[in-house]
Each structure stands twice: as C-alpha cells, then as structure tokens.
Amino acid sequence: MTVEETIREQRRAKLAEIAGLGYALYPHRYDYSHELAALAAAYGGRTAEELEAERTPVRVCGRLVALRAHGKAGFAHLAQQGARLQIYVRQDAVPARDFALWKLLDLGDFIGVAGYLFRTRTGELTVHAETLEFLAKDLRPLPEKWHGLQDVERRYRQRYLDLLVNPGAREVFLRRARLIEALRAAFLARGYIEVETPMMQTLAGGAAARPFTTHHHALDLPLYLRIAPELFLKRLVVGGLERVFEINRNFRNEGISTQHNPEFTMLEFYEAYSDYRVLMDWSERLLAEAAEQVTGARAVAYGGETIDFGRCRRLGLRAAVREFWPGEAGPAPSEEELRDPRAEARLAARYNRVAREAPESRYPPVEIPPVAEPGVILTALFEAIAEPELRQPTIIHDFPLAVSPLAKAKPDEPDWVERFEIYAAGMEIANGYSELNDPEEQRRRFALQLERREGGDAEAHAMDEDYVRALEYGMPPTAGEGIGIDRLAMLLTDSASIRDVILFPLLRPREADVGAGNSEPDDRSAPAASR
RNA sequence: GAGGCGGUAGCUCAAUCGGUAGAGCAUUGCCCUUUUAAGGCAAGGGUUCUGGGUUCGAGUCCCAGCCGCCUCACCA
CATH class of the missing domain: 2.40.50.140 (Nucleic acid-binding proteins)
Known part of the structure; x- marks a missing residue:
C-alpha cells in the first residue's frame, strides 16, 4: 500500500x-x-x-x-x-x-x-x-505546507490543489475576475449592452483560423465551435443593438504555447457611428483604467519589465517596420519603398538573408509566396521584425486590406484598411477596425477568401451569405474590436504562460485521469447537460 | 509537427566517477494546556515515469515509449 x-x-x-x-x-x-x-x-x-x-x-x-x-x-x-x-x-x-x-x-x-x-x-x-x-x-x-504544490503539471491538472495551497494562484484568478468585472463595468457605463451569440455555428467566420468540428445528433447537423463572434455581433448592430459587447470563449484548432490555448476568452465589442480612431482612444483609456483597478497602478511589473498602460504609443505598421528593421540587413527601407507592393518580395529577401544567419533565431525568416496580394509580405515582415520588440503598450495602425477581409478601406489608400492592433510585452492583445459595411464590397472580399480557400488555405474565410444579406439591410458606420482577456490577464498578473491564467488549461489526458476534470470523455457529458 | 530539458516516498528536494536510494514536512505511537515552519522520543513508508538493453552491479549510461516544460512552426 x-x-x-x-x-x-x-x-x-x-x-x-x-x-x-x-x-x-x-x-x-x-x-x-x-x-x-x-x-x-x-x-x-x-x-x-x-x-x-x-x-x-x-x-x-x-x-x-x-x-x-x-x-x-x-x-x-x-x-x-x-x-x-x-x-x-x-x-x-x-x-x-x-x-x-x-x-x-x-x-x-x-x-x-x-x-x-x-x-x-x-x-x-x-x-x-x-x-x-x-x-x-x-x-x-x-501538498506540503510551506513549499506548496510546485509540480507545474499537477498545478494545471488538479487546479483545486494549486488554489488550496498556493496563495499566488488564488491571487491570479481573483485578479482575472476583477479584470473582467472592471471591463464589464466600463462597457455598461458607456451604454453598451452585453449579449451572447452562438458558440456553435454552421459556418465558422470572423477570423482566420482552423475551427473545431462537432455534430448535432437530432438535426444531424455538422457544426463548428466558433472562432470569433464577430459576424453575429455585427448582425446585432444591423438589428439596432448599436453598442454590444460579449465576453466569452473562442475556439481555435491550432497549436498550444505559452500564449495560445485552444479555448480562450475574448472581449469583443461594436459601436455604431464610430470608427477605428474612436476605438483607439477608448482602448487606451480602457486598458489604463483596467490596469489600475486590477493592480492598483497603471504601470505593472511583467517578467522583470515595467509595462506602463498609462502611456500608449501609436505607430503605423510601415513605420514600425522601418523603426525595427535589423541593421544587419542594410539600411531600413524608405517610406516610398514600403508603399510599393512590388518592392515587398525584394525587401523580404534582403531581410531573410540576415534572418537565416542571425544567432538563436532572433529574426525568423518570412515566407515569400511567388504571388502575393499587396501588403501580405509586408505584414509578415512586421510580425517578424517589430512584434517582439513592442514591449510597451503600442497601437500599430493601418493594415493591408489583403489581411483584413472584414475591415473598411482607407479613403485615400484602397489597398489599406482602417485597422489597428495593440501590443504589449511583445504580444498582440487587441485588434480593432472600422467595419466594412458595404455589402457588395464584402461579397467581393469573401470571394477573394474563397479563392484562397480553394487554393488550400484552411484558414481562409468562408462565404457567409446571411452576413452579406444582413449588411444589405444596412449597417451604420461601425467600429469593432476584440481584446484577448487571457493575455491581458497574463500582463496584469505577471504570468509567463497563458496556462497560469486559465483555470483548467487543455492538457493531454493521462490514463489515470480519464473521466476526471477537463479530460471527461464525451459520453459522460450527457447527464450533466440535462441538469 | 521539430529540437532541447525534465519525471526519485503523499509533498518539497538530495544521492559525488556506475557501487547498500536519503532528508525535511506529512503519516503512526508515546509525551506535551498560549502554539504558529510548535517541540521531544520512536517507528513505518520506494515499480527512482514505463518497457527494453549495456554492465559483476543502473536513479545514474544507451534505445524506444508516455507525460510535462521551454524554444521554434501555426496562431490571437
């Protein structure tokens, strides 16, 4: 024994x-x-x-x-x-x-x-x-009374023990709860209403990602777990719910890392009669206030750095590529060069020569497809060069249309859209844009995505006829945004891994644990569902 | 999916060059009416992740597998 x-x-x-x-x-x-x-x-x-x-x-x-x-x-x-x-x-x-x-x-x-x-x-x-x-x-x-439970795997698998004996674990989840509470209060104060849209969808849209598939028995219906609530929330704006937000789970059938869990919590919101400029201003305030309410200060300690949500820098995507262009790859490209779609492949090749030689893969090489729509390679360059360097809260604004099928084009630059992303500690934590509300243009964009899909891109968007129909009834000018709650929680709790801010992160089940906790097999979920 | 690192008592950790697997806490028994990491005395507790191999001898070396962590890829 x-x-x-x-x-x-x-x-x-x-x-x-x-x-x-x-x-x-x-x-x-x-x-x-x-x-x-x-x-x-x-x-x-x-x-x-x-x-x-x-x-x-x-x-x-x-x-x-x-x-x-x-x-x-x-x-x-x-x-x-x-x-x-x-x-x-x-x-x-x-x-x-x-x-x-x-x-x-x-x-x-x-x-x-x-x-x-x-x-x-x-x-x-x-x-x-x-x-x-x-x-x-x-x-x-x-577990032992003064070292607590140290085994990382058991802390995740048996979170109740972690919570019981590690005061830090309890504090992380209290802070996460306070974060959500603060955000919810801020949206309610701004006149938003909170809604819940389908998590099971017949068509997984609103983002570029591989979905999970499931099946409804009675209807004999294949279903997807949602990858984003976006298209449903905008249908609500069409329906006259002109300020809506949802805090809920998205599911993406992709790799797991310190910044990715297959199910993750997203705050997504839309407000009519606004554009991305309004949301940039609002997001800045929102993040600063949330940081203050959760941690007591706008500047938070994160992994030895101090991330100050009290100040948020703004930088165009092209400017970011210029600023963080590696010196080893020669002089940074000029603004004109970056505006020239034909120059993208050449710049990427110049960069790749350095990337492959750089020690410890500081600069990952970027893929250069033989034919690429304007801005696709440039976006890849941005992600490789600039993203890891964006330590302090930074709004990167203006993105290529080719990587933004649901965003509204810039009036003076038809291949670019009114879109921004917010980065902190090298992580993307928010993504927002002026919503495309021209149904004809949206149909064209879906058609382009469909071509990519047929070309083998499993993450390309599917055609959503009902969404286009909704737009045909008329959607007011609208701006929308998603904020990654888990990543924000990481920043506000000084957590290095997303698993530390998710109560029961997905782990491969162990034989001894089958039927327990989050590894529960499908056939045991039926009685619970009928309660 | 690829590479690196790790898995020893219920928990936290040791174990030298390949040479009898240990400690603290926890547990059990006895003592103890203001302690707080209570204390004292004594005792029990091991498939060293799993399966092979090398060796007189393997926790330690080799191979395969399982699980986790990190980095990369994918992505938010």
Missing part, C-alpha cells in the same frame, strides 16, 4: 470513529456568525483587554490548514475564502465529545467552531473554542 492509500484508510477509520461519537459525517450546513475575513476586519483592532472584557461570542467555520496539538490543548488555523483565523481548543473548555473529535481531526478537514474571541500571548486574534462541529473530511493528504 502506498503512503497515500495508507493515509486514506486511516482517515476513513477516523471518519468511522467520528460517526461513533455521534457526529453527522456530511452535515448540510453550518450557521456561522462571521466569515473569517469579516471577523478579522471587525475585531482585528481590539486589544487583548477589550476582547477579554467583551467576550464576543462567534461561530466560524473553514478548512483546517494548520494543526498544532499540545496534548490536552492545541491550536489550529481555519481557512475560508482566502482568509485564515486561529482557533484554540483546550480539554477543559469543550465537551468531552468535542475534544475526542479534536483528536481525530486531520489537516484538510472542515469544522465549525463556536467560542469567544481573545488574543494569545503572541497577540494573535483567536477563537477560544467552546464547541466544535464536524463538517467534512479530507481523505487525502494535502
């Missing part, structure tokens, strides 16, 4: 003994007078003398997270909602039955304690127990 099995047997035996004392093993409730945090807030300032004079009666409950028995007495700490409180149990102050229970308690068990407040010799606010209730048993040993 392993140590763990031994402990489980021992604790089951203790559970039987607890039953023998007459306690319910899984009672239904405990009526407490204070949550632990509230109790500390209310009485944390009282002196020992005041507490002694008041003898304030309290009823508290929580999980035992520290246990120091001293024979005929003992101390323990209860934990509840992240707060801790010490209790003091002595044989001559509690009923004999409760003291027998005390002797049978293990770390991890849940109990309720009624007693009065006092301060110990060392000054700690403590409940002097007068009665104990048994609430629930922990049959398995908790």
Whole structure:
C-alpha cells in the first residue's frame, strides 16, 4: 500500500470513529456568525483587554490548514475564502465529545467552531473554542505546507490543489475576475449592452483560423465551435443593438504555447457611428483604467519589465517596420519603398538573408509566396521584425486590406484598411477596425477568401451569405474590436504562460485521469447537460 | 509537427566517477494546556515515469515509449 492509500484508510477509520461519537459525517450546513475575513476586519483592532472584557461570542467555520496539538490543548488555523483565523481548543473548555473529535481531526478537514474571541500571548486574534462541529473530511493528504504544490503539471491538472495551497494562484484568478468585472463595468457605463451569440455555428467566420468540428445528433447537423463572434455581433448592430459587447470563449484548432490555448476568452465589442480612431482612444483609456483597478497602478511589473498602460504609443505598421528593421540587413527601407507592393518580395529577401544567419533565431525568416496580394509580405515582415520588440503598450495602425477581409478601406489608400492592433510585452492583445459595411464590397472580399480557400488555405474565410444579406439591410458606420482577456490577464498578473491564467488549461489526458476534470470523455457529458 | 530539458516516498528536494536510494514536512505511537515552519522520543513508508538493453552491479549510461516544460512552426 502506498503512503497515500495508507493515509486514506486511516482517515476513513477516523471518519468511522467520528460517526461513533455521534457526529453527522456530511452535515448540510453550518450557521456561522462571521466569515473569517469579516471577523478579522471587525475585531482585528481590539486589544487583548477589550476582547477579554467583551467576550464576543462567534461561530466560524473553514478548512483546517494548520494543526498544532499540545496534548490536552492545541491550536489550529481555519481557512475560508482566502482568509485564515486561529482557533484554540483546550480539554477543559469543550465537551468531552468535542475534544475526542479534536483528536481525530486531520489537516484538510472542515469544522465549525463556536467560542469567544481573545488574543494569545503572541497577540494573535483567536477563537477560544467552546464547541466544535464536524463538517467534512479530507481523505487525502494535502501538498506540503510551506513549499506548496510546485509540480507545474499537477498545478494545471488538479487546479483545486494549486488554489488550496498556493496563495499566488488564488491571487491570479481573483485578479482575472476583477479584470473582467472592471471591463464589464466600463462597457455598461458607456451604454453598451452585453449579449451572447452562438458558440456553435454552421459556418465558422470572423477570423482566420482552423475551427473545431462537432455534430448535432437530432438535426444531424455538422457544426463548428466558433472562432470569433464577430459576424453575429455585427448582425446585432444591423438589428439596432448599436453598442454590444460579449465576453466569452473562442475556439481555435491550432497549436498550444505559452500564449495560445485552444479555448480562450475574448472581449469583443461594436459601436455604431464610430470608427477605428474612436476605438483607439477608448482602448487606451480602457486598458489604463483596467490596469489600475486590477493592480492598483497603471504601470505593472511583467517578467522583470515595467509595462506602463498609462502611456500608449501609436505607430503605423510601415513605420514600425522601418523603426525595427535589423541593421544587419542594410539600411531600413524608405517610406516610398514600403508603399510599393512590388518592392515587398525584394525587401523580404534582403531581410531573410540576415534572418537565416542571425544567432538563436532572433529574426525568423518570412515566407515569400511567388504571388502575393499587396501588403501580405509586408505584414509578415512586421510580425517578424517589430512584434517582439513592442514591449510597451503600442497601437500599430493601418493594415493591408489583403489581411483584413472584414475591415473598411482607407479613403485615400484602397489597398489599406482602417485597422489597428495593440501590443504589449511583445504580444498582440487587441485588434480593432472600422467595419466594412458595404455589402457588395464584402461579397467581393469573401470571394477573394474563397479563392484562397480553394487554393488550400484552411484558414481562409468562408462565404457567409446571411452576413452579406444582413449588411444589405444596412449597417451604420461601425467600429469593432476584440481584446484577448487571457493575455491581458497574463500582463496584469505577471504570468509567463497563458496556462497560469486559465483555470483548467487543455492538457493531454493521462490514463489515470480519464473521466476526471477537463479530460471527461464525451459520453459522460450527457447527464450533466440535462441538469 | 521539430529540437532541447525534465519525471526519485503523499509533498518539497538530495544521492559525488556506475557501487547498500536519503532528508525535511506529512503519516503512526508515546509525551506535551498560549502554539504558529510548535517541540521531544520512536517507528513505518520506494515499480527512482514505463518497457527494453549495456554492465559483476543502473536513479545514474544507451534505445524506444508516455507525460510535462521551454524554444521554434501555426496562431490571437
């Protein structure tokens, strides 16, 4: 028998003994007078003398997270909602039955304690127990008490343990919750309404990505998990919901990395009668305020850097290529060169010669297709050269039309669109544009995508006839944007991996864990769905 | 998908050049009525990720596999 099995047997035996004392093993409730945090807030300032004079009666409950028995007495700490409180149990102050229970308690068990407040010799606010209730048993040993749970894999697979023993993990997810709360409040204050659009779609549109496929039995209908809510949200703008936002999951059937999880949370929003300039201004304020509300400051520490959301630089895409052009690849291209679509392949070739020689792949080579629409190669150059260098919050604006099938063209430059992306710490965290609302033009753009799709590009957009029809009913000038919540959460929690800000990131299931947690097989999901 | 690194007791970690797998916490027993990493005495606990191979001898070296992490590719 392993140590763990031994402990489980021992604790089951203790559970039987607890039953023998007459306690319910899984009672239904405990009526407490204070949550632990509230109790500390209310009485944390009282002196020992005041507490002694008041003898304030309290009823508290929580999980035992520290246990120091001293024979005929003992101390323990209860934990509840992240707060801790010490209790003091002595044989001559509690009923004999409760003291027998005390002797049978293990770390991890849940109990309720009624007693009065006092301060110990060392000054700690403590409940002097007068009665104990048994609430629930922990049959398995908790991870070690001061190193916590270090194994990264187990932290992800058994997040409950991570949350239980690593205070930092709890803080990350509290911050994530505060971030979403702050963003939601900001949109509601701006007159937006929150909506939910289909996660299962018959056609996965709104982004360039490979979708997951699924199937509806009753309708015998193949379905895709959405890669973006964009086309549905804009249908709502057509329908007169002129300021809408959605915070929800997108699913993209692509690689996993420190910045990519197959399901991720996106805040996407659209407002009528605005353009991308309005959204650039608004996004800047939104990010600064969110950073401040979540972390207390606009400048946040991230991986040894300080990312200051209080200042957001703006840079054209072409200007960014010029600014970060590697010196080894010769002089940076001129503005005119960058405006010339025919020069793109030549510039990329010049860059690639350096990229291939650069140490440690600092500069990844870019692909140069034999025929490319204007701006495609330039965008690839931008991503290779500039993106990793954009450490401070930066708005990159104006993108090639060829990589933006849903964005409105710039009036003075038909091959370019009114689009921007926001970068911080080398990551793309937002993408917005003036929405294309000309149905004929949209149909042409879809047709171009269709050609690419037929040419083997699995990520090219499909034709969405209903979306074009919606546009034909008329969509006001509109601007829209998506903000990657997970990546923003990474920045605001100083997390190096997206998995650290997603409670249950996707991992390959292990045989021992099949049927548990997020690796649950399909056939077991049916009863849950019918609840 | 490719490359690099890792997997030792329930947890956190050791183990020299290939030579008897250890420690702390946790667990069990005894003592202990103001401790807080409580303390003292004693005890139990190992498929060294899995399967092969080399060797007198493998946690250590070699091969294959599994899982994870990092980098790259794809992407947001």
